[in-house]
Amino acid sequence: MKIYDLIVIGMGPAGMAASAMASAIGLNVLAIEENKVGGECLNCGCIPSKALLKTAQVNQISHNLEQFGIISNIFTDTKESLDIVRQKISRISGKKLMQAFERVELIINKGYAEFVDTHSVKVGVNVYKAKKIFIATGTRPFIPDIDGLNEIDKEFKLTNMNLFTQKNIPKNLTIIGGGAIGCEMAQGFARLGSNVNIIHIDNHLLPFADSDAADVLEERFKKENINVFNKTQIKRVYQKGNKVFVETDSHLFESDKILIATGRKPNLEELKLSKVGIKYNNKGIIVDKALRTNIKNIYAIGDCNGISNFSHSAMHQGMIALMNSINPLPFKIYHDKYLVPWSVFTSPEIASVGLTQEEALKKGLDVVIIKKDYASYGRAIVDGATEGFIKVITNKKGKIFGVTIVGENASEIIHEWVLAMQFKLSMFDILMTQHSFPTISMLNKMVSEDWMMGKLQKNPIIKKIAAKLFRI
Structure with a gap:
């Protein structure tokens, strides 16, 4: 039997990163994917959702040109929107993607991999063996236990798995869950013509986020006629003909479709982990800081370990696991040494x-909160993008504990703060870094200026000394 250097189970972001890098350094790699290369992120997750959001944004702008002084009478028909999304995904997942895996032996869409022993897996009737195995099977939608x-018929019950295969934009859509997927799709479908209701059990949308950020988003949703029902329990769901009804403790919602966006659960059952003694729980496969399972030649990377359900984190874990698997020394690279940012689009x-501010205060940290509104900056005003703020959790010495950004290009300008925190830079370092004007990222420098001005205002001695030195 051929013995591979590495078997990678799952070809989503984590598996793709690990297999491409491993083959690039000359390792003999077998990658197994039961569905499509790219996993959920590329095929029915973060990439198609961004395609939908871009289409929705264009439609929204086309109907609001007056804010730019353009008078128009535009009619738009959104019935082809989802077809365009599928065309874009087809183009991305074509030959260009597969070129990265020319040196990887691939088993695609032949069934699930299951463990035979600690060095072997089976797909169908065929057994494959490797020195080391990476599990990168990702997650799937969590379906709550609702009466x-x-x-409900599958065609009326949507998750991200079948959302982008729909032919039409539903007239009425009820979304169960107000996390990232629920919020993004609420706005996307509302901008394409759906009447949208979000039913959410927590106190505010995006419960993992700063509450001020959630407030800004909920205010925008009100303007776009997206109805948000926080702190709402669902009693039951039922179907009558081609309509789905969601009964809560306060309302009855009638919809053409419902979208379930209530979190994720790891894809583990088919692996038969117990057969070889790999430990796991309901969050995922248990790993150490080097991303090894309790079986030291087997690693678990990406969402399946439950550490951080973000594609960029999965890719990073794939890289770290590969580096650790190559290194024979006991000194390993630990995944928790690296910050994980997140963005909602x-x-x-x-x-x-x-x-967040709430987390810092809960920890009892002595912090200074610096908040800069987008509306205070000329570039944001001329762009018509005055919603939002930058909030920095810092202290008198300028140590950065956390940053939340709400507004135009937030997902891009957050990375300056990731770099600063990762390498223990301070507010003073941001202050002394020149930013090209008038970019949106200039707001990062402006908030650091506010921090410095606040220090001076609160310390009259420094002000007096500075004035005297200037006048010498």
Whole structure:
């Protein structure tokens, strides 16, 4: 039997990163994917959702040209929107993508991989063996235990798995869950013509986010006639003909479709982990800081380990796991040494890294909160993008504990703060870094200026000394 250097199970972001890098350094790699290369992110997750959001944004702008002084009478028909999304994904997932894996032996769409022993897996009747194995099977939608939900016909019950295969934009859409997927799709479909209701059990949308950020997003949703029902319990769901009804403790919602966006669960069952003694729980496969399972030649990377359900984190873990698997020394690279930012691609965008204000105060940290509104900056005003703010959690010495950005290009300008925090730079370092004017990222420098001015205002001795030195 041929013995591979590495078997990678799952070809989503984590598996793609690991297999491409491993083959690039000359390792003999076998990659197994039960569906499509790219996993959910490329095929039915973060990439198609961004395609939909871009289409929705264009439609929104076309009907609001007056803000730019353009008078128009535009009619738009959005019935081809989802077809365009599918065309874009088909183009991305074509030959150009597969070129990265020319040196990887691929088993695609032949069934699930299951463990035979700690060095072997089986696909169908065929057994494959390797020195090391990376599990990168990702997650799938978590379906909550709601009375009647299982009885709803599949064509009326959407998740990200079948959302982008729909032929038409539903006239009425009820979304269960107000996390990232729920919020992005609420705005996307509303801008393409759907009447949207979000039913959410937590106190505010994006419960993992700064509450001020959620407030800005909810205010925008009100303007776009997206109805948000926070702190709302669902009693039951039922179907009558071609309509789905969601009964809560306060309302009855009638919809053409419902979208379930209530989180994720790891894809583990088919692997038969217990057969070889790999430990796991309901969050995912248990790994150490080097991303090894309790079986030291087997690593678990990406969403399947439950550490951080973001595609960029999965890619990063794939790289770290490969580096650790190559290194025979006991000194390994630990995944928790690297910050994980996140972004939600609504309008306005929301991005964050490190602690939120609520988390910092809960920890009892002595912090200074610096907040800069987009509306205070000329570029944001002329762009018509005055919603939002930058909020920095810092202290008197300028240590950065966390940053939340709400507004135009938040997902891009957050990375300056990730770099600063990763390499222990301070507010003073941001202040002394020249930013090209008038970019949106100039707001990063402006908020650091506010921090410095606040220090001077609160310390009259420094002000007096500075004035005297200037006058010498």
